[in-house]
Amino acid sequence: MPRVTGAIPSWTPVAVADTTNFTDGGHQTIQGGSSTQRGECREVYIGGQAGASSPTFFVFGRTSTVGGTLTALRLAAMDPSATTASLPTNFAASTTKPQRSATLGMLLTLSMNAFGGVVRWVNGPDEIISYLGNTASLGELSLNAFTGGTPGLVGTHIVIEVV
């Protein structure tokens, strides 16, 4: 099945509380490409680029309000022959802002210092984070910062396999 990678080479997360609007440019979110699409997250990578110590408390999880009218960012097929009718959308800005779910919003906590820190999570064959559809609360997976710390500049990518 098509495997795609959504990358944002340089951005600064904006820390928000649960069920609070994300800030444009301050999160990375993947939204399902259709109401029936199911995709699985294969990898989350965060590379720190800050110029001073920046403890950043990333969380990766679901949103209880999904983004609307999305500004799509890079989403590259990892296999050149991979084509499908609908791919997920990688975005960081939207008219309706996503909100981190209070119950499903923290599937992974990826705390790191953005001053030289690197975090990589790779799914195991039996340990899969997936999305289903493109509506709340299962249709989006979001990488964003939890309140606290001083979020710093990072580069990230999320690898998704549409199944």
Next chain:
Amino acid sequence: MCSWISSSLCSKRTAISITMKTSLKDGSSYLIIDHSESPGINPEQVPLRLRNSTLITPAGQVTERDVQFCAHCGAQVILNPLRERPRSYCAKCDHYICDNPVCNKTCEPVKKLFDKIEKEQNRGTIVLTDNL
């Protein structure tokens, strides 16, 4: 039933191979936090709500861990290699579960819920519209 196909993405598993699952830890996700060239994170910097689930990697250290998800609630469980007390286990799921008492009480896997929702959605009996 016991076999799984390893992911070609993981650095530890570079080739596609079929391997017998010999341990509950097999098939775990992999997490690396590299603070070898970074000031790292100190415990007092971690927000209160994240303290139980955050893997703290101090300056100059690299942490690699197996990560599993609770078979029932789907919560992340970072396996502590130094843990001595037994891990909670569900014989029906044949999988580790988290220490949450609710997950230890009944077997209600989140994966089954997902499959059920997907099946119902494909049948057209339900439509996902708003907050669950």
